Amino acid sequence: MEKSVAIEARGLMKRYDNDVAIGALNFEVLQGECFGLLGPNGAGKSTAIRMMYGSSLIDQGDLFILGLNIKNSGREIRSQIGVVPTEDGLETELSVRENLILFGRYHGIEKNLLHRRCEDLLKLVKLEEYADHRVPELPVGFRQRLVFARALINEPRILFLDEPTLSLDPSARQWVWNQIQNEKAQGRTLLLTTHDMEEAEKICDRIAIMDRGKVLAVGTPRELIQRLVGTQVIELQVPRGDLQYYLSRLSSHNFAFQVVKQQVNVHLKDNDDPQRVMNLVQGISLTLRQSGLSDVFFKLSGHDVRDELI
Amino acid sequence: MISSGKDLYLKRVGIWNVWGRNFLVFRKSWIVNLFWMVVEPTFVLFSIGYGVGAFISSIQGVAYVDFFFPALLCLTAMMVAFFETAYGSYSKLNFQKIYQAMILSPLEPKEIIFGEILWGGSKGFLSALGVTLVATVFGHTDNLLIIPALLVVFICAILFSSLGLLVVSFIKSHDQISVPTSGFIVPMSFICGTYFPLEQMPVALKYLVYLLPLTHAVGAVRGILLGGMPWWQIGLHILVLLLLTLLVVRAVQGRISKKLIH
Numbered sequence: 001m002e003k004s005v006a007i008e009a010r011g012l013m014k015r016y017d018n019d020v021a022i023g024a025l026n027f028e029v030l031q032g033e034c035f036g037l038l039g040p041n042g043a044g045k046s047t048a049i050r051m052m053y054g055s056s057l058i059d060q061g062d063l064f065i066l067g068l069n070i071k072n073s074g075r076e077i078r079s080q081i082g083v084v085p086t087e088d089g090l091e092t093e094l095s096v097r098e099n100l101i102l103f104g105r106y107h108g109i110e111k112n113l114l115h116r117r118c119e120d121l122l123k124l125v126k127l128e129e130y131a132d133h134r135v136p137e138l139p140v141g142f143r144q145r146l147v148f149a150r151a152l153i154n155e156p157r158i159l160f161l162d163e164p165t166l167s168l169d170p171s172a173r174q175w176v177w178n179q180i181q182n183e184k185a186q187g188r189t190l191l192l193t194t195h196d197m198e199e200a201e202k203i204c205d206r207i208a209i210m211d212r213g214k215v216l217a218v219g220t221p222r223e224l225i226q227r228l229v230g231t232q233v234i235e236l237q238v239p240r241g242d243l244q245y246y247l248s249r250l251s252s253h254n255f256a257f258q259v260v261k262q263q264v265n266v267h268l269k270d271n272d273d274p275q276r277v278m279n280l281v282q283g284i285s286l287t288l289r290q291s292g293l294s295d296v297f298f299k300l301s302g303h304d305v306r307d308e309l310i
Numbered sequence: 311m312i313s314s315g316k317d318l319y320l321k322r323v324g325i326w327n328v329w330g331r332n333f334l335v336f337r338k339s340w341i342v343n344l345f346w347m348v349v350e351p352t353f354v355l356f357s358i359g360y361g362v363g364a365f366i367s368s369i370q371g372v373a374y375v376d377f378f379f380p381a382l383l384c385l386t387a388m389m390v391a392f393f394e395t396a397y398g399s400y401s402k403l404n405f406q407k408i409y410q411a412m413i414l415s416p417l418e419p420k421e422i423i424f425g426e427i428l429w430g431g432s433k434g435f436l437s438a439l440g441v442t443l444v445a446t447v448f449g450h451t452d453n454l455l456i457i458p459a460l461l462v463v464f465i466c467a468i469l470f471s472s473l474g475l476l477v478v479s480f481i482k483s484h485d486q487i488s489v490p491t492s493g494f495i496v497p498m499s500f501i502c503g504t505y506f507p508l509e510q511m512p513v514a515l516k517y518l519v520y521l522l523p524l525t526h527a528v529g530a531v532r533g534i535l536l537g538g539m540p541w542w543q544i545g546l547h548i549l550v551l552l553l554l555t556l557l558v559v560r561a562v563q564g565r566i567s568k569k570l571i572h
Contacts, residue, residue: 053414054413054414054571055410055413055414055570055571056571056572057571057572074418075317075320075416075418076317076416078413078414078415078416079316079320079415079416083414085410085411085414087407087410088407088411089406089407089408089409089410089411089412089414090411091331091335091406091408092406093335093338093339094334094335094338098334102331102334103411103415105327105330106327106412106415106416106417107415107416108316108319108320108323108416151414
């Protein structure tokens with residue numbers, strides 16, 4: 001059975017003061033999947049997600065959320081989505097419970113239903129004990145739980161998460177990941193941005209790799225890795241000066257590789273024997289490891305100026 | 311799909327939800343607010359109205375405190391409404407990111423802006439109402455004309471609440487609020503027929519002062535409370551206030567919307 005489309009972007013463009021922030025984005029997110037926009041800072045993923053949840057205007061192109069055109073159904077769309085933004089905008093003078101109730105009122109949720117849902121959410125994010133505490137009194141890392149609960153108050157069909165684990169400690173990160181898995185299990189569509197390749201690989205069904213306002217590739221993490229860089233990587237620490245020598249040896253044997261600073265990453269296809277590379281570069285320290293999304297990213301983005309930034 | 315009924319409901323309550331948010335936060339700190347909203351103007355009423363006023367036998371045919379009281383209502387409404395949006399909304403927009411969270415809900419930027427203006431205006435009005443109550447306790451107001459007078463005070467509060475938000479749309483840092491405050495609001499509080507009649511002004515300045523909104527607020531409220539002003543003149547003052555309000559609200563709507571969704 002074919003799944004229906006939750007988000008459809010066609011030729012999305014966005015400029016900031018003549019700088020192109022987003023250049024012609026095209027992608028589809030299916031209902032019930034967890035879709036990740038992956039890329040370094042400044043790749044345009046945050047602008048893209050803000051356009052989708054209606055906080056950023058579209059200069060060109062079309063965007064449909066749940067079949068509705070964002071240009072003329074903004075309110076209707078916002079009533080069916082939930083957002084975990086980077087700047088939480090929580091009400092610091094109000095209690096945890098009041099924050100949820102207030103947001104539910106913005107959604108026009110009927111009073112009794114709202115109070116029931118609020119208690120359920122407090123339980124879900126395990127903030128019952130802090131319900132009457134003001135936001136600044138929450139333990140570090142618990143704010144994000146409240147932001148999560150706030151995003152779920154209207155039982156959204158799509159949940160947008162902009163860098164949900166940025167600046168969280170490992171246990172809070174783990175909590176967010178579990179929560180995302182739970183929401184996915186409930187059949188909710190999720191769209192998140194992250195610059196953390198490991199995170200994307202771990203929780204996303206499909207990802208779009210972005211850089212400089214463009215989508216470089218879309219697919220499941222496994223598929224992207226297989227297709228673009230192979231399953232294994234050999235990292236070579238090449239002494240300065242010898243780089244050209246080794247690179248020409250690798251090319252003449254048809255090995256694909258990426259140079260990242262002084263390191264050469266040789267991508268091995270499934271049927272490649274690592275021993276063949278080892279024989280070619282004897283005497284150099286090397287490491288054999290599984291390929292990851294970061295290899296895909298380096299390959300796609302070109303590995304020039306950009307790697308200084310990552 | 312949200313039904314059109316729900317859509318209509320959200321449209322109807324949007325502004326009030328924003329207003330309600332502010333009222334909820336206000337309730338948490340109303341005692342602190344009471345000080346600058348009512349206690350401060352009460353001191354002005356006593357020190358200027360009754361204190362300084364005791365040395366003035368009569369002004370435009372009435373006691374000084376009677377001459378000053380209408381101006382104090384407008385001054386209080388102006389100050390409280392302006393600072394509520396200039397400082398409060400600046401902080402909500404730039405530090406607390408309250409509006410940025412609001413636009414994640416079905417609220418529209420327009421509703422947020424109108425809700426904020428209405429709230430600033432309400433607070434200014436509430437403040438003037440507090441001063442009125444104090445004055446009533448001291449036997450100063452005994453007249454039902456206070457009701458139409460307070461209506462004009464409310465318009466004045468809305469105007470200055472929108473002006474505060476207009477300031478927010480221009481300034482780049484918190485400190486810059488002092489420019490319109492010290493350059494416009496505070497000077498206006500002295501020269502718009504507040505502490506002394508406009509007749510005392512040099513001719514050139516006198517006409518200039520008619521360009522300032524507070525002049526019309528004080529003119530109308532004083533005209534209503536003291537009498538002796540033809541009704542059309544009162545009406546003209548109110549008309550100017552309403553037109554200015556409309557103008558400022560329009561400008562604010564365009565400029566702040568751009569800050570919320572860009």
